[in-house]
Amino acid sequence: MDTFLLDELLRGFLREDLEHGDITTEAIFSGAETGSAVLRAREPLVAAGLESVAARVFWLLDERLRCSGSIPDGTCAAPGATLLTVSGSVRSILRGERVALNLVQRLCGIATLTRKHVDAVQGCKAAVADTRKTTPGLRLLEKYAVRCGGGRNHRFSLSDGVLIKDNHIAACGSISEAVRRARAAAPHTINIEVEADTLAQVEECLACGVPVIMLDNMDAPMLRQAVELIAGRALIEASGGVNLRTVRATAETGVDIISVGALTHSAPACDIGLDWLEQLAP
The missing domain is CATH 3.90.1170.20 (Quinolinate phosphoribosyl transferase, N-terminal domain)
Known part of the structure; x- marks a missing residue:
């Protein structure tokens, strides 16, 4: 720090x-x-x-x-x-x-x-990451603590990267249009990630060439289908409702990153x- x-x-x-x-x-x-x-x-x-x-x-x-x-x-x-x-x-x-x-x-x-979450996914390729669900004023410290426990940091702030979430999509009208606008405005050094709730949205992300896809609130069978559909064409993040009971099953689907809000909001x-x-x- x-x-x-x-x-x-x-x-x-x-x-x-x-x-x-x-x-x-x-x-x-x-x-x-x-x-x-x-x-x-x-x-x-x-x-x-x-x-x-x-x-x-x-x-x-x-x-x-x-x-x-x-x-x-x-x-x-x-x-x-x-x-x-x-x-x-x-x-x-x-x-x-x-x-x-x-x-x-x-x-x-x-x-x-x-550390408990990291230990739970040992042997899988998935990394455990935090979210922006931190205590106001303590984000610097809490994200540091995640690293001490063996986890990774997601965005520190809204300026760290483009993450197009469900409300952006709903307000804009479609993933394709949201991605088009983001590419036109964001610096070339900033990556673009899109949240997908359905397999149809995953297909739309792939059609847009989105480099990082967040699979939100999908159960393990649906995550496996999405991983097979993406087939290495994008980095895959799983998010939403992950806890110590479910993190291993999530990791075993083949995702690259698992973001866990509970690391900071419920520890x-x-x-x-x-x-x-x-x-x-x-």
């Missing part, structure tokens, strides 16, 4: 939580006390953002804080594993605790769910706690 973009986000999260200060911490501690604490896994998880996000939260809050022992992103951690150690001002650690935990709990949850946060190790006399 580009720290120029990341730091702006993290400072905003800190401002939201601190607002006019930490009344509790400032009342109890003078600011001279120092100590150490650890972020610890309380359930099995795939690590995401310990050094790049949590440690940076603490550093942005207080450059004198020292973070060490961060578990590498993408690493599986068992319950009780130390994920990151932070040392320095007691005040600063306590002020940054909630923001750091909120973020890494979310990111590890996404990475963990992504449960992982249970991670901050445990105090020591408090040193000022």
Whole structure:
């Protein structure tokens, strides 16, 4: 992640939580006390953002804080594993605790769910990808977590590529016309993908020479028919309603990419706690 973009986000999260200060911490501690604490896994998880996000939260809050022992992103951690150690001002650690935990709990949850989907399609050629169904303001972080879990990123924004979906087609009148208009307006460096709900729409995509076809909300038998119909003439993405129960069957149809909105919109946060190790006399 580009720290120029990341730091702006993290400072905003800190401002939201601190607002006019930490009344509790400032009342109890003078600011001279120092100590150490650890972020610890309380359930099995795939690590995401310990050094790049949590440690940076603490550093942005207080450059004198020292973070060490961060578990590498993408690493599986068992319950009780130390994920990151932070040392320095007691005040600063306590002020940054909630923001750091909120973020890494979310990111590890996404990475963990992504890894389960990736593991489920092992042996198939299909890659697991995310969607734009992300939490507003957190897309940069959540898509990073997908990569930590072994998945791929779809578009980051509407400007990343042409994706002609059902509502574009309905408003325009046909796939052919929508593709014609997109080709006339889009730069030559931008790829065109079209969503198809039926085999007739797949045939229309092929007639237009569409390079990427998204097969939307098709069951496994229909996906196989579409894959046979396309016969290598376009990159094939399957999307819509995919979950851990169905992702293997989807992959076995021969599609190239499986996009799963649940990776970011439904991943449960992982249970991670901050445990105090020591408090040193000022």
